[in-house]
Amino acid sequence: MLNMTCLLTRDLQPIPQVRVFSQSVYHHLITVDCISLCSGRRSSERRFHGAVVLCLGLLSVFLLAGLISLGVHYSTRGSDADLSTIKANLTERLQASDNKLSSVSAERDLLNASLTEKTKELDKLQSLSKEKKTCPAGWTMFSSACYLLSGGTGSWDEGREDCRNRGAHLVMIDSVKEQTFLFGFTKKRTWIGLNDKDVEGTWKWIDGTPLTLMNWAETQPDNGGGDPKFGKEDCAHIIPDITRWNDLSCESAMPWICEKIA
Numbered sequence: 001m002l003n004m005t006c007l008l009t010r011d012l013q014p015i016p017q018v019r020v021f022s023q024s025v026y027h028h029l030i031t032v033d034c035i036s037l038c039s040g041r042r043s044s045e046r047r048f049h050g051a052v053v054l055c056l057g058l059l060s061v062f063l064l065a066g067l068i069s070l071g072v073h074y075s076t077r078g079s080d081a082d083l084s085t086i087k088a089n090l091t092e093r094l095q096a097s098d099n100k101l102s103s104v105s106a107e108r109d110l111l112n113a114s115l116t117e118k119t120k121e122l123d124k125l126q127s128l129s130k131e132k133k134t135c136p137a138g139w140t141m142f143s144s145a146c147y148l149l150s151g152g153t154g155s156w157d158e159g160r161e162d163c164r165n166r167g168a169h170l171v172m173i174d175s176v177k178e179q180t181f182l183f184g185f186t187k188k189r190t191w192i193g194l195n196d197k198d199v200e201g202t203w204k205w206i207d208g209t210p211l212t213l214m215n216w217a218e219t220q221p222d223n224g225g226g227d228p229k230f231g232k233e234d235c236a237h238i239i240p241d242i243t244r245w246n247d248l249s250c251e252s253a254m255p256w257i258c259e260k261i262a
Helices: 002-011 016-132 156-165 176-185
Strands: 140-142 145-149 190-195 235-239 244-248 257-261
Touching: 140 176, 145 176, 156 190, 156 257, 190 257
Parallel strands: none
Antiparallel strands: 140 145, 145 257, 190 235, 235 244
């Protein structure tokens, strides 16, 4: 390039203006050529770098897609394995529960059958027991118990002793039905097995059972109302004509009712 420049310069010396012009044009052409060459090189380098970057980007995308696919694949396989294991465990437990339920059902059926059989036997025994239950001569049966109204009169203690000698006790009232029966059993004021001898105002049956069912007459019990002529009233009797109870001195004379199990 330099030789060409010198040659052109030498040949154009006789014409200064032309030479100057030619040199200007020449230098301009050289400058343009260099700029074009440099620009072409830079454009090529930019296109090359852009292509490299694009290829690397696409490669990264493909690699990322591959990694995601592999992850999903193995995750799905792992999930399927876990689900299979869980399903197997649940199936095994369900089968064990069914077996246990079947065993319990069988035991329940056996117990029901046994209970039914025992109930039949009990009903039969109760039926035979009722058929065999009787009261001694002179005694009256009511609800599996025998009752005897004394033929004479006496104090509360005498009545208690008489009943003991007969293998019985002064009557104890524990139901409304029994009370109604007794009011029809005697028409006289009659001793019953109720007293407050131990503690005034604390009434108990002859076997020590606390009083629950009560049917006292109005204002009773009053322990004689404080009148000396009545004394202490620690024993109870029934009054059939008003179907009520009353307290009275244990020394008073009246009939009594004995009770015993048939």
